[in-house]
Each structure stands twice: as C-alpha cells, then as structure tokens.
Amino acid sequence: MNETVGGIGEFGLIEAVTKGYRQGADVLVGPGDDAAVVAVPDGRMVITTDxxxxGRHFRQDWSSAYDVGRKAAAQNLSDLAAMGARPTSLVVGLGVPAALASEWVHELARGLQDEGEPLGVSIVGGDMVQSEKIVVSVTAFGSLEGREPVLRSGARPGDEVAVAGRLGWAEAGYAVLTRGFRSPRAVVEAHRRPLPxxxxGPIAAIAGASAMCDVSDGLLSDxxxxxxxSQVVIDVRSGALAIPEPLEAVAAATGLDALSFVLTGGDDNALVATFExxxxPPGWTVIGSVAEGNDDRPPGTVTVDGEPYAGATGHAHFRS
Amino acid sequence: MNETVGGIGEFGLIEAVTKGYRQGADVLVGPGDDAAVVAVPDGRMVITTDxxxxGRHFRQDWSSAYDVGRKAAAQNLSDLAAMGARPTSLVVGLGVPAALASEWVHELARGLQDEGEPLGVSIVGGDMVQSEKIVVSVTAFGSLEGREPVLRSGARPGDEVAVAGRLGWAEAGYAVLTRGFRSPRAVVEAHRRPLPxxxxGPIAAIAGASAMCDVSDGLLSDxxxxxxxSQVVIDVRSGALAIPEPLEAVAAATGLDALSFVLTGGDDNALVATFExxxxPPGWTVIGSVAEGNDDRPPGTVTVDGEPYAGATGHAHFRS
Structure with a gap:
C-alpha cells in the first residue's frame, strides 16, 4: 500500500487522519463541521500561529514527517507557555503534493498529536490543500486559568534575567547537518525536535515573572x-551560561564558537523571563540582569558582559 | 519605492503591516507579543482555518493582493457564520517570496482588514516566512454569544432546506477567466471576492436552524x-433555484449549463440550512426538503427533483 495523497483524495485522507485524534475535555465540537468549538473557562483565549x-523550515531528508509534526506543534505550544498559558488545542492547515505518500500525512499528524498529548492538547480542526512544497500551518490555543498574561513589556530595572530549557542545541545540530554529518546525535535530534x-511558563507566571518570551530567534535577539x-537594557553574563559538552564537541569539529550557539541559536524554544x-523559581537559571537605559546604552540594548556582542544576534529570516 | 519583502526584512514588514491594524473591543493583547489574547465572554471559542x-486558490494575474486578502478572510468568516457565530478576530500566516513587492503584503493586509472590519473583526496576530509560492493561512475566531452552535448533524425529516447568499457566481467567473475573458464583470468580481x-448565520441560529453549512465545495456537495x-436524504427542487442573468449569459457564451453552476459551483460562501x-427566517429561500432514507435512497443521499444528479457534485480537490 503505497497510497498517495492524490490517490486517496482530500476528504478521505482528512477523515482517516482525524479519526486518530483524541479529543480532550476542553473540546465542545471537534473536527468535521464548519468550525470547532473549544471551551475557554476564564473567557480569554490565548492564540498563536506559525x-x-x-526547504525553509525543514527538509524531508533531514527530518521525518513525525519530527516535523512535533516541531510544528512545539514552536506554537511554546509561544503559549511564554504567555504563562496552559495549551489546550490546535488546528493545522496542511499543503501537500498530490504525489506525496499519504503515510507522510499520517506521520505528521501523529507527531502533532504526540507533542500535545502530554499537555492535554487536542487537534480540533484543520484544512488540507494541494501544494508543490509541503506547508504546515499550526494555530494553537491556550488558557490563562485566571492568571494575567506575561507580556514582553513588563521587565523593570533591577530584575534578574533567567532561562528555562536548552539553548544552542538546535543550532549546533543545524551546523552539523549542513556539513553532511549526522552526529553528535543529541544535537541532530535537538534540531529535529525541540524539547520546550x-x-x-505557568510556573514563571505564578512566581511573578515581569516579562517572558520564547527563545525562537536566538537568546540575544529575543x-x-x-x-x-520594556524600554530597558539587558546584560547577559556569559559565565552564567553553561556550555554543554555536545556543543563544545560541535564547536571543536567545525571551528565555530560554542558560546555563539548559545547566544544566537534559535529553535530550541527555551523560555527567557525577568523576575524580581x-x-x-526553581527550574530557572539566572543569566543576567535588567537596567535602565542611558546615553551609551539606550533602551532596547542587549549586551554580553557589559559590551555589545560582536557576532550576529540571531536569525534575520528574509535577509540573506 | 519598489521595495521587496526581502529588502525590508521580516520584522520591519510585520511592524509596518500590523501598525495599520485596528484592534476592536474583543482584543485583550494584540499583535507583537508571543501570542494574542482575545476575550470570549461566553467561554466558548469558535475556530476555523483555511x-x-x-496557483491553486488564486493567481496573481487574476486577483489583486487586496482581493486575495478579502477572499481569505471571507471563506473563514463564513465558516464561523455557518456555526451561528459572530466573527471576532483572526490570525494570518503568510509565506512570500523575498522578491515580492512589499506593497503586495500591505494590500493583502488591507483586504483582510476591510473584509472583517464591518463585522468588528480584528487581526490579532500572524507569522511571516519566506516561500517560493505565496501561501496565505487564515485562522478565524467567533463568539456564539450564548447560543448553541448549529452543526451539520441536526437536520430532521420534514425540515425544509433554505439558502442565503449567492450560488454559482464564482464558478461562472472561473469559467470565464479560464477561457481568457474578463466579463461579465459581475461573475469575474464574484470569483475574486465572495459576498457571504x-x-x-446568527439570524438562522436564532430562528432555530436545525443544521447549517457554508457552501464552499458546491451546493450538492455541501x-x-x-x-x-444528519443521516437523512435531501432533495433539491431545481425550479426553486433562481438562475441569475449573468450566469445565463456565461452559459450561453461557453456552452456550459447555468444550473450546474448553481448546483455544483463553490466559493461563493452562501449559507445553506435546514429549518422546521x-x-x-426572512432572507432565506426554500430550495428543497429533508426526508428519511430508504433502500433506494440511503441516508446521505442528495437528489435533484427526486433523481440523482448526473453531473459532478462539486470540487474534488486532490483528484484530477
């Protein structure tokens, strides 16, 4: 059975895929109607889309469909966590070539499902259309459970900057893959699938985080x-940033700088927040501090050990 | 100023575009943070995505960016209406070539905004990435305002079938455009921009519609x-379907069947519903009736004047 997307047809494939989705307690109307209906007990829905x-965000020869599904879910669910929210549900828009094996779509769906399921996230709807290149659009929803959202704008002079999660692993994996290697396995896996x-996110919100952000463009950029x-200045203390062994290994093998992976690598979906x-809270590592701006360091400036960082600060996306 | 998307860069363009978005009363946190926050007073969010x-859903030489924006918004907002909901907000994921004029993105955003604004819809967030072909992903949100959602599954034998909105206009426009013509202007405009x-939708819900659906694949298909x-049989009376003059004109010029535009044409985003x-309610035209299935006409069957329809019943999407 090497069935293609085009052979099965849109409606058949949608039906086959959605049959596997388990719907959680937040879902009032799941897939199959004009729209889904999701419960939002506190009357405020948190929404993010990616x-x-x-060819741009994944390659079929580097990442399995399952990994693409996990990654697509992860980067959205991480944005919800960065608001202090609990993720509840997501919808997925999928563009696929007619000649693609339908198994690819099933594996993608399984990845989306597996990433969200431990958090209680349901896949409540979607769309599937024909496209030359594969396109995966995820929009995810979360509940604040009565808390205030943690914005980017609340950092205050005197706050400390802390991170939770990994930094630089996905970037080190990308460096390895672009050079044709497949190891160290830990960083290659990190490129394929983040572990946000x-x-x-909710722990930081409850602890009183003044600002929070998902690290997707790179620590310094975010x-x-x-x-x-917040109209403040932030300084990162490089000595507070642990350089994990696999990143050192990649740096040694490639001639790249391990610290730059940590400071500018995106796609690990760590969380960075500011606190008094x-x-x-436990689980967070202090890596820097917040200060007022001045003539030398205007608001919006980020420094490393008190100095401007010499390298690029993160993904520039459209510029090449 | 013939600036391209790549020249301005992702962040600059996002900032420029979102500056023009007006945020309505339902928006608690708008664009610019990790996620948006939208009020859902009755605690149930209606969600749809397209x-x-x-090249598949629009062509740059047939539709302006502004029309693509209006159409992308319309087909999502129409799905919300088909649940009986009032649309409140949407997010947009956009894939664009670096060489595309940034004006195209601004015009798309203006179209999205203009389609939603009369309904009180705010654009609360989005994503922008590089892509060879233009990709527009819209996810839209609505409020039931305390009503129950109108599902597809509630039609009962003895109900009447009624439609609101236009049928066949977009399909007639497509027939004209594929033959290299640009008139009749009314149907070409209908292809570019539906008028859902x-x-x-809310009127039908309040009137007690037992089932409702957006006509996007074609009347018979939907x-x-x-x-x-609903596990029922539906019969459409062709005599109850008005054939508007422009559709007759296209049929005469192309040799196609005007009734088939009405029965099988998609993309006008009419609403079809069943009622006792x-x-x-006023504003709806009765076009058929709901009956129980039997051995000759099993549940799920749709007939025209009591007989199976001879032509194709609507878009098959992936099959060609």
Missing part, C-alpha cells in the same frame, strides 16, 4: 524584543 | 455533508 515551509520546558518592549531577584 | 496557495451573507452527518417549515 507557518513551516518545506512547557510547564515552566532578549532584544523584551528590552525594546527573590521571585526566580 | 490555507490558500498561489455573514449576518444570516448538502451531502449535512445529509451524511415555520422557522425559515
């Missing part, structure tokens, strides 16, 4: 978003 | 969804 394009510290939105010093 | 791909009867979900005979 688009992944084949979802539970730390701290720049907090510094700009007494509020930093 | 993916449009250049949004307000009739009635098939209601017939299957006394409940059909």
């Amino acid at each position: 688009l992944l394009i084949e 510290p979802y539970e730390q 701290l720049g978003h907090i510094a700009t939105a 010093p007494a509020d930093v | 993916l449009l791909i250049e 009867p949004y307000e009739q 009635l098939g969804h209601i017939a299957t979900a 005979p006394a409940d059909v």
Whole structure:
C-alpha cells in the first residue's frame, strides 16, 4: 500500500487522519463541521500561529514527517507557555503534493498529536490543500486559568534575567547537518525536535515573572524584543551560561564558537523571563540582569558582559 | 519605492503591516507579543482555518493582493457564520517570496482588514516566512454569544432546506477567466471576492436552524455533508433555484449549463440550512426538503427533483 495523497483524495485522507485524534475535555465540537468549538473557562483565549515551509523550515531528508509534526506543534505550544498559558488545542492547515505518500500525512499528524498529548492538547480542526512544497500551518490555543498574561513589556530595572530549557542545541545540530554529518546525535535530534520546558511558563507566571518570551530567534535577539518592549537594557553574563559538552564537541569539529550557539541559536524554544531577584523559581537559571537605559546604552540594548556582542544576534529570516 | 519583502526584512514588514491594524473591543493583547489574547465572554471559542496557495486558490494575474486578502478572510468568516457565530478576530500566516513587492503584503493586509472590519473583526496576530509560492493561512475566531452552535448533524425529516447568499457566481467567473475573458464583470468580481451573507448565520441560529453549512465545495456537495452527518436524504427542487442573468449569459457564451453552476459551483460562501417549515427566517429561500432514507435512497443521499444528479457534485480537490 503505497497510497498517495492524490490517490486517496482530500476528504478521505482528512477523515482517516482525524479519526486518530483524541479529543480532550476542553473540546465542545471537534473536527468535521464548519468550525470547532473549544471551551475557554476564564473567557480569554490565548492564540498563536506559525507557518513551516518545506526547504525553509525543514527538509524531508533531514527530518521525518513525525519530527516535523512535533516541531510544528512545539514552536506554537511554546509561544503559549511564554504567555504563562496552559495549551489546550490546535488546528493545522496542511499543503501537500498530490504525489506525496499519504503515510507522510499520517506521520505528521501523529507527531502533532504526540507533542500535545502530554499537555492535554487536542487537534480540533484543520484544512488540507494541494501544494508543490509541503506547508504546515499550526494555530494553537491556550488558557490563562485566571492568571494575567506575561507580556514582553513588563521587565523593570533591577530584575534578574533567567532561562528555562536548552539553548544552542538546535543550532549546533543545524551546523552539523549542513556539513553532511549526522552526529553528535543529541544535537541532530535537538534540531529535529525541540524539547520546550512547557510547564515552566505557568510556573514563571505564578512566581511573578515581569516579562517572558520564547527563545525562537536566538537568546540575544529575543532578549532584544523584551528590552525594546520594556524600554530597558539587558546584560547577559556569559559565565552564567553553561556550555554543554555536545556543543563544545560541535564547536571543536567545525571551528565555530560554542558560546555563539548559545547566544544566537534559535529553535530550541527555551523560555527567557525577568523576575524580581527573590521571585526566580526553581527550574530557572539566572543569566543576567535588567537596567535602565542611558546615553551609551539606550533602551532596547542587549549586551554580553557589559559590551555589545560582536557576532550576529540571531536569525534575520528574509535577509540573506 | 519598489521595495521587496526581502529588502525590508521580516520584522520591519510585520511592524509596518500590523501598525495599520485596528484592534476592536474583543482584543485583550494584540499583535507583537508571543501570542494574542482575545476575550470570549461566553467561554466558548469558535475556530476555523483555511490555507490558500498561489496557483491553486488564486493567481496573481487574476486577483489583486487586496482581493486575495478579502477572499481569505471571507471563506473563514463564513465558516464561523455557518456555526451561528459572530466573527471576532483572526490570525494570518503568510509565506512570500523575498522578491515580492512589499506593497503586495500591505494590500493583502488591507483586504483582510476591510473584509472583517464591518463585522468588528480584528487581526490579532500572524507569522511571516519566506516561500517560493505565496501561501496565505487564515485562522478565524467567533463568539456564539450564548447560543448553541448549529452543526451539520441536526437536520430532521420534514425540515425544509433554505439558502442565503449567492450560488454559482464564482464558478461562472472561473469559467470565464479560464477561457481568457474578463466579463461579465459581475461573475469575474464574484470569483475574486465572495459576498457571504455573514449576518444570516446568527439570524438562522436564532430562528432555530436545525443544521447549517457554508457552501464552499458546491451546493450538492455541501448538502451531502449535512445529509451524511444528519443521516437523512435531501432533495433539491431545481425550479426553486433562481438562475441569475449573468450566469445565463456565461452559459450561453461557453456552452456550459447555468444550473450546474448553481448546483455544483463553490466559493461563493452562501449559507445553506435546514429549518422546521415555520422557522425559515426572512432572507432565506426554500430550495428543497429533508426526508428519511430508504433502500433506494440511503441516508446521505442528495437528489435533484427526486433523481440523482448526473453531473459532478462539486470540487474534488486532490483528484484530477
């Protein structure tokens, strides 16, 4: 059975895929109607969306469909955690070539499902259309459970900056893969599938985080978003950033700088937040501090050990 | 100023585009953070998503960016109306070539905004990535305002079938455009931009519609969804379907069948619903009736004047 997407047809494939979706307690109307209906007990829905394009965000020869599904879910669910929310549900828009094996779609769906299921996330709807390149669009929803959302704009001078989750692993994996290697396995796996510290989002919110952000563009770039939105200056202490052994190994093998993986690598979906010093909860590592801007360091500036960082600060996306 | 998407860069373009978005009363946190937060006063969020791909759902030489924006918004907002919901907000994922004029993105955003604004819809977030072909992914949200959602599964024998909105216009426009013509202008415009009867969704729900569906695949195909979900048989009376003059003109010029535009044409985003005979509200035209299935006509069957319809029943999407 090497059935293709085109052979089965849109409706048949949608039916086959959605049959496997388990619907959680938050789902009032699941897939199969014009729209889904999801419960939002506190009357405030948290919403985020991301688009992944084949060749740009993943390659079929580097990542399995299952990994693409996990990654597409992860980067959205991580954005919800960064607001202090508990993820509840998601919808997926899928563009696929007619000649693609239908198994690819089933595996993608399984990855989406497996990433969300431990968090209680249901896949409540979607769309499937024909496309030359594979397109995966995920929009995910979360509940604040009565808490206030943690924005990027709340960092205050005197706050400490702390991270939860991994930094630089996915970037080191990308460096390895682009050079034609498949090891160290830990960083290659990290490129294929992030491990966001979802539970730390609500924990940080409850602890009183003043600002929070998902690290998807790179630590310095995403701290720049907090510094700009909060009109403060942020300094990162490089000595506080652990350089894990696999990153050292990749740096040694490639001639790249291990610290730059940590400071500028995206796609691990760590969380970075600011707290009053007494509020930093367990599970978070303090890596820097927040200060007022001045003439030398205007608001929005991010420094490393008090100095501007010499390298690129993160993904520039469209610029090449 | 012939600036391209790649020249401005992702962050700059997102900032420029979102600056023009007006945020309505339902928006608690708008664009610019990790996620948006939207109020859902009755605690139930209605959610729908659609993916449009250049070359498949629109062509740059047939539709302006503004029209693509209106159409992308319309087909999602119409799905919300088909649940009986009032649309409140949407997010948009956009894949664009680096060489695309940034003006195209601004015009798309203007179209999205203009389609939703009369309904009070705010654009609360999005994503923008690089892509060879243009990809527009819209996910839209609505409020039931305390009403129950109108599903596809509630049609009962003895109900009448009624429609609100136009049928066959977009299909006639497509027939004209594929033959290299640009008139009649009314049907070409209808292909570029549907005019869904949004307000009739909540009106039908309040009137007691037993089932409702957005006509996006074609009347017979979408009635098939209601017939299957409700386990009933639906008969359409062709004499009850008005054939508008522009459709007759296209049929005469192309040799196609005007009634087939009405029965099988998609993309006008009319609404079709079932009601107890006394409940059909003003603004709706009765076109058929609901009956029990039997051995000759098993549940899920849709007939025209009591007979199976000879032509194709609607878009088959992946099959070609």
